[in-house]
Amino acid sequence: MKVKQSVKLTLTGIASKGMAVGRTTAGVVVFVKDAVPGDVAMVYLYKKRKSYFEGRLEKLISPSPDRISAKCSHFGICGGCQWQHLSYSSQLEHKLEEVHQNFIKIGSFDFPKFESIIPSRSQYNYRNKMEYSFSNSRWLTKAEIESGEAMNRNALGFHKPRMWDKIVHIEECHLQQEPGNEIRNFIHQYALDKGITYFDLKQKTGQLRSMMIRTTTTGQIMLVVQFFEDRASQRVALFEAIVERFPRVTSLQYIVNQKANDSIYDQDVILHSGSPYIEEEMEGLRFQITPKSFYQTNSLQAHELYKITRDLAGLTGDEIVYDLYTGLGTIAQFVAKRAKHVVGIEAIPEAIAAAKENAKRNKLSNLSFISGDMKKVFTDDFIARHGAPDVVITDPPREGMHKEVVLQLIAILPKRIVYVSCNSATQARDLSLMQDHYVIQKVQPVDMFPHTQHVENVVLLKRVHA
Numbered sequence: 001m002k003v004k005q006s007v008k009l010t011l012t013g014i015a016s017k018g019m020a021v022g023r024t025t026a027g028v029v030v031f032v033k034d035a036v037p038g039d040v041a042m043v044y045l046y047k048k049r050k051s052y053f054e055g056r057l058e059k060l061i062s063p064s065p066d067r068i069s070a071k072c073s074h075f076g077i078c079g080g081c082q083w084q085h086l087s088y089s090s091q092l093e094h095k096l097e098e099v100h101q102n103f104i105k106i107g108s109f110d111f112p113k114f115e116s117i118i119p120s121r122s123q124y125n126y127r128n129k130m131e132y133s134f135s136n137s138r139w140l141t142k143a144e145i146e147s148g149e150a151m152n153r154n155a156l157g158f159h160k161p162r163m164w165d166k167i168v169h170i171e172e173c174h175l176q177q178e179p180g181n182e183i184r185n186f187i188h189q190y191a192l193d194k195g196i197t198y199f200d201l202k203q204k205t206g207q208l209r210s211m212m213i214r215t216t217t218t219g220q221i222m223l224v225v226q227f228f229e230d231r232a233s234q235r236v237a238l239f240e241a242i243v244e245r246f247p248r249v250t251s252l253q254y255i256v257n258q259k260a261n262d263s264i265y266d267q268d269v270i271l272h273s274g275s276p277y278i279e280e281e282m283e284g285l286r287f288q289i290t291p292k293s294f295y296q297t298n299s300l301q302a303h304e305l306y307k308i309t310r311d312l313a314g315l316t317g318d319e320i321v322y323d324l325y326t327g328l329g330t331i332a333q334f335v336a337k338r339a340k341h342v343v344g345i346e347a348i349p350e351a352i353a354a355a356k357e358n359a360k361r362n363k364l365s366n367l368s369f370i371s372g373d374m375k376k377v378f379t380d381d382f383i384a385r386h387g388a389p390d391v392v393i394t395d396p397p398r399e400g401m402h403k404e405v406v407l408q409l410i411a412i413l414p415k416r417i418v419y420v421s422c423n424s425a426t427q428a429r430d431l432s433l434m435q436d437h438y439v440i441q442k443v444q445p446v447d448m449f450p451h452t453q454h455v456e457n458v459v460l461l462k463r464v465h466a
């Protein structure tokens with residue numbers, strides 16, 4: 001079979017990156033963009049991979065019963081949501097199946113029947129953090145290109161997938177909590193009216209480069225604007241206009257970044273007005289969130305995730321608990337009242353400083369927070385100093401745990417491990433290494449990210465030998 005031809009396919013499942021998958025009558029596997037399981041469609045093959053083809057939906061012959069119409073006008077273009085055209089119940093089924101498949105294919109361990117996946121408390125406007133890019137090279141539709149008309153190309157939105165230099169301008173994002181959309185649109189209009197220049201990715205010129213909006217259930221909002229060229233008077237005027245229009249922006253900060261990439265982690269963040277942090281609240285605990293620190297992006301569902309984690313930890317008040325990859329120390333503080341002592345470890349020093357401050361303000365004294373790279377911090381010496389953990393809670397980034405961290409867990413053998421993961425493939429890999437020492441007692445997937453293929457998964461491990 002060759003590329004640049006169309007084939008008729010019945011889509012039967014979900015493959016990586018949220019694409020649908022089907023087989024031709026000859027048994028050739030095809031991953032299809034924009035299709036959903038259950039569709040019968042003509043598919044145009046555009047790429048041949050080692051063991052499969054990639055194609056895009058060319059003509060829908062008969063739509064899947066799980067197909068719905070997407071709510072968003074940017075759907076299929078911006079790349080942020082893969083599944084707005086799939087019913088929510090079907091999304092949940094496929095997420096559960098993905099975790100299941102990863103456990104079967106990557107893990108070589110026994111596991112119990114999965115608990116049914118916990119749906120997100122809200123399906124839209126659930127994200128408390130959004131990052132948008134400014135660009136003078138807006139992605140244009142075919143009709144716009146063919147019209148030949150001169151037009152303003154300034155855009156504020158998301159990178160077009162696989163086009164590093166094009167930004168899809170966003171008018172309304174249905175994942176972002178309000179007033180995020182209003183703030184973004186206000187800034188775009190203001191910048192157009194006042195002639196503030198947008199970043200030129202190729203020439204490396206222009207003022208506005210990116211921005212991050214963070215909202216909270218307490219009502220406080222953080223806005224961090226990144227500039228390439230900084231013109232102080234225009235910056236100050238823009239910020240004053242924002243604060244006047246949106247008094248809920250209680251933390252307004254900026255960065256002047258002239259390096260090649262727009263990552264903020266090695267940059268100084270300068271406070272323009274308000275506080276250097278915003279506060280989130282959960283069960284009476286307050287968490288200060290600073291620009292660089294991680295906080296779960298779906299706040300309501302984070303509460304569900306933490307309750308599950310706390311329940312599975314099975315604490316009685318006598319345990320030493322380690323919270324690996326603690327971020328702002330949220331899980332650590334969430335379980336602290338049921339533990340003797342909790343030790344949180346996290347790479348970002350600023351997050352650890354905030355975790356300590358949070359614990360103090362929450363009047364919790366049975367916590368220690370240490371910053372550093374996990375594999376360097378979580379050593380025999382460290383454990384001798386802080387006491388061997390009875391229970392470990394671990395919530396690593398998508399890459400999972402470093403092998404040395406897993407080996408250290410096996411060496412110290414805590415009674416129970418609660419492994420929270422946003423990537424069940426790396427989770428399954430890590431769990432395989434532990435199978436001689438731990439049994440998997442419970443697998444609880446949780447949906448934190450409706451309309452995307454991402455799924456959170458919590459696993460309870462119990463030491464084999466009491």
Ligand SMILES: C[S@@+](CC[C@H](N)C(=O)[O-])C[C@H]1O[C@@H](n2cnc3c(N)ncnc32)[C@H](O)[C@@H]1O
Nearest residue numbers: 294296325326327330346347373374395396397
């Ligand atoms: C998925 S987040 C979990 C945060 C926290 N448990 C929560 O629920 O908010 C993963 C965290 O691991 C941290 N991290 C990433 N790599 C690390 C490393 N090598 N050592 C220590 N922490 C790391 C990140 O900074 C991030 O805060």
